[in-house]
Amino acid sequence: MRILIADDNRDMLRILTAYFEKEGYEVHAAEDGEEALAVFYREKIDLAVLDWMMPKRSGIDVCKEIKARSDKKVLILTAKSEEEDELKALSIGADEYIRKPFHPKILVLRAKKLLGDERFLRYKSLRIDLEGSKIFREGADLQVTKTEFGLICCLVRHKGRILSRDQLLDLVWGVDYFGDARTVDTHVRRLREKVGDHLIQTHRGLGYSVEADDE
DSSP, X not given: OEEEEEOSOHHHHHHHHHHHHHTTOEEEEESSHHHHHHHHHHSOOSEEEEEXXXXXXXXXXXXXXXXXXXXXXXXXXXXXXXXXXXXXXHHTTOSEEEEXXXXXXXXXXXXXXXXXXXXXXXXXXXXXXXXXXXXXXXXXXXXXXXXXXXXXXXXXXXXXXXXXXXXXXXXXXOTTOOSOTTXXXXXXXXXXXXXXXXXXXXXXXXXXXOOOOOO
16 A cells, blocks of 8 residues: 655654555655656555645645545644644544654554554555455465464564574464474475565574564
8 A cells, every 4th residue: 555644854754654564564765845746646655644834835735736636645744732732633624634653653553543453463565354364465365374374473573582482382373282383383384485585584493473563
């Protein structure tokens, strides 16, 4: 999914871009209202995150134009604290309103809620449908098995940690499974063929991991 983030504070823009990209979103950044609208018309965005106070065109003006020409979701960021300002933002079509300061993780969660993306887990190029037990890469269903799905979910939820074969057997196959631990190797090999060799790392004599995202 594509996110437009517009804010004239470059540090804020950099931080928010990093947090959204960490969740697997494609981010298009803008530093003023005119640039934000140029991105909107050029890219097929799914959500616009707009700072209220921007040069050239305000976030409110940009929101009005986006809403007049599409059904895309808009989230307004502002340092304003008056209730009438929130009412103004919502009355011109904004779907959400967040006051500064805020934690970037809160913004990402609000954005996911707007997009109906809460049931998805994201890692690198993968989009993991937790309800449908499916894995997508660049929109394509990778047709994974139930065990392969459980394996990638386990690794992603423990990203940055090496999980031994025995740990993976307990977490994915269940503690009552008494098969050969080498079955993990077979399933990892098949999973790599679908998600890409580079995503799952082998640690000889230790186990497997996926790398942690940069904070």
